[in-house]
Amino acid sequence: MAKAKKKILITEDEQSISNVLRNKLERYGFEVILASTGEESLNKTKAMKPDLVLLDLIMPHKDGFQVLEEMKKDKDMKKIDVIVFSNLGQEADMKRTKEMGASDYIIKSNMSISEVVEKINKVLGSRV
Amino acid sequence: MLTPNKKIKKNGFVDFLNTDVIEIYNKLSHDSKKKKGAPNTPQDRELFTSFVAIASHQLRTPLTSLRWCLEELLSGEIGSLNKEQTNYIKQSIRSNIQMIHLINNLLNISRLESGEFHLEAKETDLVALIKETIEEYWPLARAKNSRIIFKEPVGEMFQLCVDPTYIRQVITNLISNAVKYSAGKNGKSRVEVLLEKKRPDLVLISIKDNGVGIPDEARGKIFEKFYRSPNAIEQTGTGTGLGLYVAKLIVESAGGKIWYKSKFGQGATFYFTLPIAECRLEKKEKSLI
Numbered sequence: 001m002a003k004a005k006k007k008i009l010i011t012e013d014e015q016s017i018s019n020v021l022r023n024k025l026e027r028y029g030f031e032v033i034l035a036s037t038g039e040e041s042l043n044k045t046k047a048m049k050p051d052l053v054l055l056d057l058i059m060p061h062k063d064g065f066q067v068l069e070e071m072k073k074d075k076d077m078k079k080i081d082v083i084v085f086s087n088l089g090q091e092a093d094m095k096r097t098k099e100m101g102a103s104d105y106i107i108k109s110n111m112s113i114s115e116v117v118e119k120i121n122k123v124l125g126s127r128v
Numbered sequence: 129m130l131t132p133n134k135k136i137k138k139n140g141f142v143d144f145l146n147t148d149v150i151e152i153y154n155k156l157s158h159d160s161k162k163k164k165g166a167p168n169t170p171q172d173r174e175l176f177t178s179f180v181a182i183a184s185h186q187l188r189t190p191l192t193s194l195r196w197c198l199e200e201l202l203s204g205e206i207g208s209l210n211k212e213q214t215n216y217i218k219q220s221i222r223s224n225i226q227m228i229h230l231i232n233n234l235l236n237i238s239r240l241e242s243g244e245f246h247l248e249a250k251e252t253d254l255v256a257l258i259k260e261t262i263e264e265y266w267p268l269a270r271a272k273n274s275r276i277i278f279k280e281p282v283g284e285m286f287q288l289c290v291d292p293t294y295i296r297q298v299i300t301n302l303i304s305n306a307v308k309y310s311a312g313k314n315g316k317s318r319v320e321v322l323l324e325k326k327r328p329d330l331v332l333i334s335i336k337d338n339g340v341g342i343p344d345e346a347r348g349k350i351f352e353k354f355y356r357s358p359n360a361i362e363q364t365g366t367g368t369g370l371g372l373y374v375a376k377l378i379v380e381s382a383g384g385k386i387w388y389k390s391k392f393g394q395g396a397t398f399y400f401t402l403p404i405a406e407c408r409l410e411k412k413e414k415s416l417i
Contacts, residue, residue: 004388014191020200027205058185065252089232089293092248109188109228110264112204113196 005031006124009050011041011067012085013059014127017108021054025120031097038062042070045077052124055085055102065096072101081123180238184231191231195224218271225268229304233370236297237353240377249382251407252295254286254331258321261299265307274307274317281323286331289407295376298386301371302335302398310339310395329404336397342390350388351376375400 008025010033018078023033033048035041038059045053053071057064066083071077084097084105094105103123106116198207202217209217262276269276310317319337326332341351346357353392354369379386383403390396 014189014193017189017196020193020196023206024196024200087185087192089235095248109195109231112267113199125190 005029006034006052007031007048007050009033009035009041009044009048009053010085010118011035011038011054011059012056014056019051019067019111024117028117030120038064038067041067042077045071045080045091046074049076050080052083052120054082054083054106054120057084057097058087059099065100068097068100072090083119083123144327144381153417163325180235184235188228188232191228195221195228220249222271223269229300230370232297233301233374236294236374236378239371240381241372247294249289249407250292252288252290252292254288254290254295254323254333254402255280257292257296258299258323258333261296262303262321263361265300268304269307272310272317273309274308274310274319276303276319276321278321281325282327286323286325287404288331288403289405290382295382295402298375298378299333299335301305301375302400305371305398306335306337306339306396310337325404326401331402331404332347332399333402334399335395336395338395340396341392342388342396343392 006029008016008027008030010021010032011014012021012034015036018034018036022028022034025032033050034045035044036059038061041053041055042062044050055064056106059067064086068082068084071080071082078101081103082101084094084102085108086093086106087108089110091106104119106119108116111119197219198221201209202214202221211397254292258278259280262278265276299321306319307317310319317338321334322332322334322336324332343357346355349355350357351372352369353373355373356369356412376386379402381407384401386398386400388396
């Protein structure tokens with residue numbers, strides 16, 4: 001029987017970034033769901049139970065910190081891996097999201113798209 | 129006065145972001161806008177730091193999109209390219225990454241010059257940090273036919289209390305220069321990175337290249353903002369003259385020193401030291417959200 005595809009939810013309000021990453025991840029055998037706001041991300045995470053959420057921090061209405069906080073308080077969502085995915089490069093933000101339960105932090109502009117895929121595989125691979 | 133951070137806390141970061149960055153700039157006092165250098169009141173310094181941080185974030189976003197799209201074209205996964213197309217895409221990626229480095233440097237300058245900035249020191253494995261930084265820089269070095277060799281110290285721990293983000297920026301800037309100004313000599317170049325304990329309370333990091341070297345006339349000026357030596361301009365027109373200035377600001381903020389030795393035409397070695405000290409209570413860097 002074919003192995004079930006791993007599901008990734010990309011939470012990103014910049015369409016050009018989510019599109020290129022979605023295409024890449026689909027080519028690498030992932031199932032990809034897109035969300036462009038914090039609310040949409042929470043609703044889709046709850047309903048579709050992705051294996052991993054890529055979470056931007058700066059989004060309209062509800063920012064990534066609020067999304068992460070709500071996810072980690074919810075019994076259905078708290079075990080889902082979250083990689084924070086931002087262009088805010090401040091050490092304080094990285095530290096805060098790690099303390100809130102994020103598995104990793106990516107500064108988008110400092111990484112190649114292949115390195116992002118590697119990070120995702122690494123986080124998913126480290127799950128027991 | 130309504131400072132950006134207060135407004136962020138009150139209304140949420142998004143409200144702040146949706147106001148045009150120019151509007152934030154316009155809130156700076158007339159004096160600070162006209163004068164060169166750091167803004168001159170604490171409120172203006174805070175406002176200016178936030179302005180640059182947000183402007184940098186907004187500049188990085190389209191550059192990320194551009195970088196990833198170009199990398200996808202180059203990967204060949206969505207179709208093959210001919211040789212000329214491949215070269216143009218490679219050139220575009222290099223320019224894009226250069227622009228990202230420039231923005232990172234400008235952001236660091238604004239923070240360091242504002243006087244509101246504190247390095248956020250934490251226990252850091254310096255060996256791992258150097259290796260990661262070299263790996264990140266590897267594609268650009270390879271494109272320039274340059275080899276980066278890290279002479280990893282054996283049997284010694286290099287656990288330091290430093291801010292990894294900023295020390296990474298120093299190493300990146302020095303490696304970037306070493307690669308940039310070595311390229312072209314026999315088509316190949318070699319950059320050596322060395323880490324050693326100079327004294328029980330001091331580590332020394334050196335980055336050596338076999339490139340064009342630094343002329344005597346540049347001595348004393350090379351760490352100045354926007355300065356580029358004549359042979360550096362001749363070698364490559366794309367530098368900004370900010371990398372060494374930023375490196376100096378960061379190293380000195382961390383309690384270290386930075387200097388170089390060079391013979392014109394025979395390469396250069398840049399050195400910087402970092403004090404070995406235990407991490408005490410951290411000074412908090414402000415989160416922007």
